[in-house]
Amino acid sequence: MTNLQVSVSEHPADELDVKAEVEKLQSVGEDLLRMAKAKGASQVEVGVSKDIGLSVQVRNQQVDTLEYNRDNSFGLTVYFGHKKGIATTSDLTIEALSETVDAACNIARHTQEDPCSGLADAELMATQPVELELDCPMGVTAEIAKEYALACEAEGLNADARVEQSEGATFSSHRNIRFYANSHGFSAAVPSSRHSLSCVLIAQDEQGMQRDFWYSITRDAEQLETAKSIGEKAAKRAVSRLGGRKIATQKLPVVVTPEIARGLVGNFCAAIRGASLYRRSSFLLDQLNQPVFPEFVDMQEKPFLKKGLASSWFDNEGIATREQAIIKQGVLQTYLLNSYSARRLEMSPTGHAGGLHNLHIEPGNANNQNLSFDELVKQMHKGLIVTEVMGHGVNLVNGDYSRGASGFWVENGEIQHFVEEITIAGNLKQMFAGLQAIGTDLDYRSSTVTGSWLLSDMMIAGN
Known part of the structure; x- marks a missing residue:
């Protein structure tokens, strides 16, 4: 400093x-x-x-x-x-x-x-x-x-x-x-x-x-x-954000910045948490060992990072933590279970009482390319960069996603102007499966480290 x-x-x-x-x-x-x-x-x-x-x-x-x-x-x-x-x-x-x-x-x-x-x-x-x-x-x-x-x-x-x-x-x-x-x-x-x-x-x-x-x-x-x-x-x-304009309702690809991508990861983690699963209230029921994301997506838990924001050698029940893949080549490798939810599901606890311990999401896309934020925007060509969401329109039972949003309008791969008073909507299961790329603009200000995400078409409600 x-x-x-x-x-x-x-x-x-x-x-x-x-x-x-x-x-x-x-x-x-x-x-x-x-x-x-x-x-x-x-x-x-x-x-x-x-x-x-x-x-x-x-x-x-x-x-x-x-x-x-x-x-x-x-x-x-x-x-x-x-x-x-x-x-x-x-x-x-x-x-x-x-x-x-x-x-x-x-x-x-x-x-x-x-x-x-x-x-x-x-x-x-x-x-x-x-x-x-x-x-x-x-x-x-x-x-x-x-x-x-x-x-x-x-x-x-x-x-x-x-x-x-x-x-x-x-x-x-x-x-x-x-x-x-x-x-x-x-x-x-x-x-x-x-x-x-x-x-x-x-x-x-x-x-x-x-x-x-x-x-x-x-x-x-x-x-x-x-x-x-x-x-x-x-x-x-x-x-x-000055000089903002409204846009017409349409369906287009979306780039979400790391702050917004972390929220989507939080929705994903909530859906694979034991309490959601044994209550049968998750859109990711029975998805263990099944593809949830595209094959290029890897999510690794790293509990032993020095000075990590969520590093720990034991969870809230005293169970030993371990480095493990949550998603490997797009496939869900584990649920997030404490001892109680594990017993309810007749499974073994996974060391996640209290949550994940540093989740790192690797950049990449289906062509094994590492793209910067600017390159993600150019690949999108026309669409919306979402920098802020608001409201609580996430249904973890069926995966429906609808949030108030603001961000930047993109045409020909270039940012044109700020956009506000819009709503973005989709279904989380489809959004995860349709992820196009994860950028190299990794944000380390959280225990979930990720870059921006380029998502397939979402409904953007404007004028």
Whole structure:
């Protein structure tokens, strides 16, 4: 990041004695496990999240909000056979812990038995910790955070004369300790950090105002985009939306940017999640080992990436994670199952309690070409680049997809103008099968890394 000359005399807001905190969490976790077992629980698990950090938002070069937080969250789950009870607390006194155990046990005793309830099998527990370099504190103070946000907003406001207003720039820095233990003997604590810088700007011309933004998020603050880069990108995006026009209703190919493509991946993952499958509420029922995407598509889960935003050597049940293909040559390789959904489906858990752990989607197309964003647009020739969607028009039962959208009209492979007040519609199963290419413009600001997607014809509703 850009070096800034600021006072660092304040007490760092992300200062955390990790060793002492981990020892405390382990001690509390052991107390909860012991007390629950003493109450007659056959199985017990404890999940803890401890978070510390601050966030500063500035607007028009003045500090708008400054938030400091230090939160604890303890969740206890007990099983009496196949009866389950859950209770939470943020109070670590022995009296509060005892009350939490009593509450969880009382709930379990009055809960209907479910033969699929219980901890994941003991033999599936992770046994080999992996150093993933997730904790990269920067010694942030309120003054440091303020100066980063001010610099980012100033760069955006100065980038273009048409940028006349700001909705603010925000710098946030947090550290977290995630702790999980269960009565199988599994116990692990993982410290991590997360830093972000964002800017939202408003551009104006004779037709009116347009708003857009840019942001960067990483584990290591040294890997954040510079304040200058973020401010300038936010300004460029806002200005590019000026002079928008409406278009007629028609059916044409669509390029979706990485942000929108990630949303489609999220729909795909929701459809192969265990809960959707055992409830028979997914458009991808019975698709395991079947082609879902074209043959050039590969999606690889990478849980052991250093400083990865979703890296972990165990899932939320203590099951060992592993590198694995989710899609290989277009074919669905695995569902996403925790132990409960696996039992419901009479399958094995896949290490996805809590979700995927870094999904990387390879660029390419059917001709083994790696195309840049500009090349995707040229290949589309005429159509729509979608940069924003809104609304909740996704039906995971039948795959129907309909979202409000905005973006850019393309003719002869060139961007012509901004387009708004439109709706795009299709069916996710058909959209996935009709994917034409994935671009090389990979976006690493998420645990799902992908480039832009060129999709076959979709219905674009305009005038």
